[in-house]
Amino acid sequence: MSFYDFSRVEKKWQKYWLENKTFKTQDNREKPKYYILDMFPYPSGSGLHVGHPEGYTATDILARYKRMKGFNVLHPIGWDAFGLPAEQYAVKTGTHPRITTEKNIERFREQLQMIGFSYDWDREVDTTDPNYYKWTQWIFLRLFERGLAYEDEQPVNWCPELGTVLANEEVIDGKSEVGGYPVIRRPMRQWVLKITAYAERLLEDLDDLDWPESTKEMQRNWIGKSIGAEVDFHVPDHNEKIRVFTTRPDTLFGATYMVLSPEHHLTDVLTTVEQKEEVQKYKDAAGQKSDLERQELTKEKSGVFTGSYAINPVNNKEIPIWIADYVLAHYGTGAIMAVPGEDERDWEFAEKYELPIIRTVQPPDDFDGKAYTGDGPSINSDFLDGLYITDAKTKIIDWLEENGVGKRSVNYKLRDWLFSRQRYWGEPFPIIHVDGKPKAVPEKDLPVTLPDVKNFQPTKTGEPPLAQAIEWVETTDPETGKKALRETNTMPQWAGSCWYYLRYISPDYEDGPVDQEAEKYWMPVDLYVGGSEHSVLHLLYARFWHKVLYDCGVVSTKEPFKKLVHQGMILGEVEYTACEVDGKVVSAEEASKYENVTKLALSESEVEKKGDRFVMKGTEITVDSKAHKMSKSRGNVINPDDVIKKYGADSLRLYEMFMGPLEQVKPWSTKGVEGVNRFLNRTWRLFFGEGESEKLNITHQEPDKDQLKTLHEAIKKVTEDIENMRFNTAISALMIFINEANSWNGVPKSIAEPFVILLSPFAPHIAEELWNKLGHSESLAYEPWPLFNEEFLKSDSIEMAVQVNGKVRANISVPSDRLKEKEFVIGLAKQQQNIQKYIDGTTSIKEIYVPGRIVNIVVK
């Protein structure tokens, strides 16, 4: 029996594609373009995992399909190669990160080529290449000259373990996202990008994007726009005023005290002598707490009184000023007016410290809670009484503006982007400091390249590793000849990934980050596929840079990524685990009573389903059944190399797509890989039969009607499914074709050829080989995609269900040409024995006929 030797065939075609540059994108601007982009990987030391090929296969299928549909396709790949792991490895071993990075890139490239992706390898970009980061620096200078990059002494998230500052987004639950080390707050000089200047545009332009709704919503929440008012509270004793932001100015009459954040600039001024000690103690305690500790203590509110009073501008009442860490320094103005009657947090605080509570909105009669945050008529509010929230807000804001004590205001949660890191392995800033002031390095001197250093470790004081390269740091200002110091911070990893999609368009262009003529043709990216973990950070930062470049006239579109899709995570194989206590297996509920529980892994054959849970076979002992995230510690990591070695790249591609919808989280199943592998073997045998020789089992006969129908059904389904990215059902359609065709006596060439093309985006290696064996000397990559013909889809008769009172009681076969004749079809239906059984002796109320779908006879 002939068998499909995938390893020989796959190597052969991978070599062919590379040598012939089959997928080199021609800059032919006559054709319609399609720019299909993968989120480029960080080339880690551990190589690809099975998650990478998921999104990459999806885009590869579309890229191959679009080429055959006559599109000029841009489908590139590159490396997001700056980053912490290579640097930490350097700290440990002294190996320069460049060496590690190059080695890892090599490995990644090899692995990607082993899967048969149709990238244009002449457009590869590498963020650590000076020819690339020259332009990252160039873009930074654009930000700098527009006042969008500035230095600021500000409290930052300092991670002692990593020896660097982290962006807020890189801190999760008070710990570093990378490594999970503790993070403390500490003031340092930092570079900051003014992303807040673009908050409104970043928010507004989301509406027109074809992105997952959840991702857009996350960005909206992150930007966090809220509309309200700023109100000034006068503090007569100190002749100061405290400005607060509120979304509920209508509740101003209920403001019975004020709270400043411990970091607020007026805290010292406002604290009276008697309160000084207590306030200082509180401030110290708050400052020493990490974000994690602050969050852990959220259950119990705390605060101290400053001793001062402010005047509520609407009623001139004196209200006490407190300090509490439930007010955040970095949101709004860092101070609030507290309205306990209408705010749960304020209520909680007021109860604890016995501060007065005044309701300003009438709660409904059946309301028995504390703070009431719903709508209702205003009370205790003088000229606002009786008005509902919206009207009360308008009226009070008008009043505030007329009296010069407040104004309408919009506030954003989004903060400026902390852009510097105390690391070695990142882009140097194109900045020198002259007389203590930052100054741009002239464009002609770009790139500012990384100097070599001996030690990659940041100093304990937070001085970046670059500070050791004294000869590099000490320079002269080319303009004035004065002594100058280079900036020793480096950019964060996000920098390079903010614009890489532009570099692919003209990777060798020397007069700017991107050739503008080419940019006009290729942008925007038509489809961008990548993980949802980048929903906020990367995707928001890239949009920000893109808008700045748009304002600079570098790019022609407002938004970079027209359509975005996230691939779902691939979990490990389903595991069955039982709980064991003292060597005895017990149910999970039982086990929760003990402490010395060990987990016992079971095989599938040891368990069975009982009701809605799994139990150990023949017992009542419940067993846990779950697919876990792949992780080294759990030992359930699937390595794509192993899968390719055993089943081939086409099987890997096919399986990853066949598992289920692209966006969905799904568990891996090695048995499933075997299934698609069998399908490929069946396909091979369809062409070569069961004999020993590789003689084609292909006929030159005219195809019959059934064969045409089978083919055209497949064309229709596969085409529509690829367009809608339903790859799992497209593969199912290919399987149906093979199952059908296996019952034929030889496959006509005119059927076989279009099928091979349908198969090719999914399993390109076997498809190329079959195409070649069918007598073609060229690759099929640019063969026209087959079109389906409705004529061939029709059959002579159609099977239809007949229902009586909505229940199916018989099936009838209706000749296609009589489908429109309601009377005829219903007559036919009524002749069925089993139908007569149900309608005899009843009165017919209604007869429903949906041509081609159903007959329903309603009787009484």
Place this chain on the structure above:
RNA sequence: GCGAGAGUGGCGGAAUUGGUAGACGCGCCAGAUUUAGGAUCUGGUACCUUUACCGGUGUGGGGGUUCGAGUCCCCCCUCUCGUACCA
């Protein structure tokens, strides 16, 4: 708490605008081939009842709209992801 999404066989998952629920694959069962195993091929496989037909029940639970609901509406439950004192 809040926001988003999802609950369909033993498992992964299919089901155009409401029109025969379970395509395709895995697993399982039976048979063929084979010295045997593996591989391959053929048939079967939601559940209950039945030798079989027939029949009954079924898309997380409850209610509703409809000739007809996995699909539309209301209430509830569970799970996943995101987020967390944002004034």
